Amino acid sequence: MPFASTSLGAEQPLLNSELLGYGRDPLAPIKDAVTADGDLVVPLDAEAFGFWLKAAFGTPTTTGAEAPYTHEFQSGSWTLPSMSIETGMPEVPRYAMYSGCVLNQITWQMQRSGLLTATARLVAQGETVGTTTSAGTPAGLEPKRFGHFNGAITRSGIALGNVVSAEITYANNLDRIETIRNDGRIDGADPMTPSRSEGFVRMPDAEFEAILTRAAEEGAKRALADVGLDGDEAALDIRDLRSLVDCIRLVRRTAMQTAVRMITTGVMLALLAGIAIKLKIFGGGP
Numbered sequence: 001m002p003f004a005s006t007s008l009g010a011e012q013p014l015l016n017s018e019l020l021g022y023g024r025d026p027l028a029p030i031k032d033a034v035t036a037d038g039d040l041v042v043p044l045d046a047e048a049f050g051f052w053l054k055a056a057f058g059t060p061t062t063t064g065a066e067a068p069y070t071h072e073f074q075s076g077s078w079t080l081p082s083m084s085i086e087t088g089m090p091e092v093p094r095y096a097m098y099s100g101c102v103l104n105q106i107t108w109q110m111q112r113s114g115l116l117t118a119t120a121r122l123v124a125q126g127e128t129v130g131t132t133t134s135a136g137t138p139a140g141l142e143p144k145r146f147g148h149f150n151g152a153i154t155r156s157g158i159a160l161g162n163v164v165s166a167e168i169t170y171a172n173n174l175d176r177i178e179t180i181r182n183d184g185r186i187d188g189a190d191p192m193t194p195s196r197s198e199g200f201v202r203m204p205d206a207e208f209e210a211i212l213t214r215a216a217e218e219g220a221k222r223a224l225a226d227v228g229l230d231g232d233e234a235a236l237d238i239r240d241l242r243s244l245v246d247c248i249r250l251v252r253r254t255a256m257q258t259a260v261r262m263i264t265t266g267v268m269l270a271l272l273a274g275i276a277i278k279l280k281i282f283g284g285g286p
Helices: 049-057 205-226 234-279
Strands: 009-011 035-043 061-063 070-072 083-089 094-110 117-124 126-130 162-171 175-177 188-190 198-202
Touching: 009 094, 009 126, 035 049, 049 094, 049 117, 094 188
Parallel strands: none
Antiparallel strands: 009 035, 035 117, 061 070, 083 094, 094 117, 094 126, 094 162, 162 198, 175 188
8 A cells, every 4th residue: 555654553652650658669560441542644546545534434335337437435324344454574574463443533735736635633542563464465556646637626517616626624523442451452432423624715706606696596495385385386376475474564563453442432431530520521519
C-alpha cells in the first residue's frame, strides 16, 4: 500500500505510585492500559484509495459488468470493516503489526497545485512487534495518482463554481470499547454519528443567486408535496385555502365588531337606566 508517512503506534503509560512511607526513592511504576492509534498519510489514487474509502464508509455498492466499475459509498454505516496493518523496517529489522484497525477520520485538502494526499486517522486494538514479517508476500499496488489541477465540484453534471480551495473531513466518531482484559487492550471501537465536511468555494454572484433560487424552488415544491399540495390543481387548492383564510378573517373581524357594539350598547343602556333612576324620571319614591 502506498503511503507518505505514518505516526501509527502503541503506547502503554506508566503510573507513578502514590504510596508514602517507603523512603526517598520512588517505588516502581505501574503499567496502565494500552492505547494504539495514529495517522497515516496516503495518496489519492485510482486503486489503493478505495481501501481507505471502504474503511471510512463500509462496503460500497458496485455496478458494471466490466471496467470501469461504479462504486457508490454511503455514509452512516453502523458496521465498519476492521483491518490489520503492518509497518516494516527491514534494515533494523522491526515489523509492527497493528490488529483491529478501524478508521476514525479521513481528511484531504484540494487546491490548484501540489500533491494530493489524504490523512487517515486510525484506532487499533493493539500492536505486536517482531523481527520478521507476519503479512507474507502480498502483491504491491502501482500508484495511479490524481492531481489537483483537474478537479471540479459538480451537481447533476454541472459545475457549481470556481473552487479556490477545499478541505473535506469525514469522521466516524469512534467510541472505544474499553473493557477490562488481561492484555490491557480495547475490545474494539463502535461508530457514532458521523460528521462533518468543510470547504471554501468562490463563484460569481449571478451563479450563486441562481443556485439559491433553484434550491428555494425545490424546497418549496417538496414542502407543498409533504402537505398534499402538489400536482396540476395545486394552484387552485392554494387559492381556495387563501379564500378560506380571508373568510375566517372577515368572520373574526365582524364578530369582534359585533361584540364591541353589544358591549357598548349594554354600557350605554346601563348608564341611561342609572340616570333615569337617579333623576326619578319614571316617578315613584317619596
